[in-house]
Amino acid sequence: MERRQIEQSIDGLPDQWSIETIGFGVIAAAIRTTELIQKRHPERIIVIGIAGLFPVDDPQHQVGTATWFDEVTIDGIGIGQGDDYQSAFELGWQWLDGDSRDGTTLRVMPGPDAHSDSQAAPRQLLTVCAASANPAEAALRKSRFPNSLGEDMESFSVALAANRAGIPIQILRGFSNPVGRRDKQEWQIENALTSVATQLRQVT
Structure with missing residues (x-):
């Protein structure tokens, strides 16, 4: 559905572009992205689709709008659940090696609306294995990742695959619902998807 609406909302893509579906969730996204990289050898990857929106005091970010992200992090790689959760990084497991500056976060290529202020907080997307089921879960995640603006289920996997292949990656998500x-x-x-298409036209 997301792919079809994006294609219908854009009046023609550059000939060298292609839109591909990468599946649902972190595992499918990682596998499919790796397959597509090996098959197509892209010069750049742009992740597009929908995400949940964490509460934020910024009228620029509302349900139904879209934004480019500066970095992506992940929740759920570690041990425990809820208040007992500890990330792999907190446990001392350096599973990302040199891909991350802090053991959990990956920087991505800025969008065309990148901050001119170098001191501005990066727009962070949180990838999860299972989306927040209720506001209480959303609040718990926000407390662990206070800089996160949105929640999705694929982007970290795509970013890691792209990083390992040396391919620049951008992330553009439309906010379909509150987390x-x-x-x-x-x-x-x-x-949300119409907003994604509008933003995507800036780079076509």
Whole structure:
């Protein structure tokens, strides 16, 4: 559905571009991205789609809008659940080697609206293995990742695969719902994807 709406919202892509689906979740995204890199040898990767929006005091970021992210991190790689959770980095497991400056976060190529202020906080996306089921879970995740603006289930995997292959990557996500709100009647998927398409036109 996301791919179809994006294609319909953009009046023609450059000939050298292709839109591919990478599946659902961190495992499928990692495998599919690796397959596509080996098959197509892209010069650049742009991750597009929907994400949940954490509460933020910024009118620029609302449900139905889209944004380019500066970095992506991941939750769920470690031990325990809830308040007992400890990340792999906290346990001393350097599983990302040289890909990350802090053991959990990957920098990505800035979007066309990149901050001119070098001191501005990076726009961070949080990738998870299972999305927040309710506002309480969303609040717990936000407390562990206070800099995260959105929640998705694929982007970290794509970024890691791209980094390992030496391919620049950008991440553009539309906010379809508040993180932890699972009633899809309240979601704004169409508006979010239309916003993604509008932002994507800036780089086509």
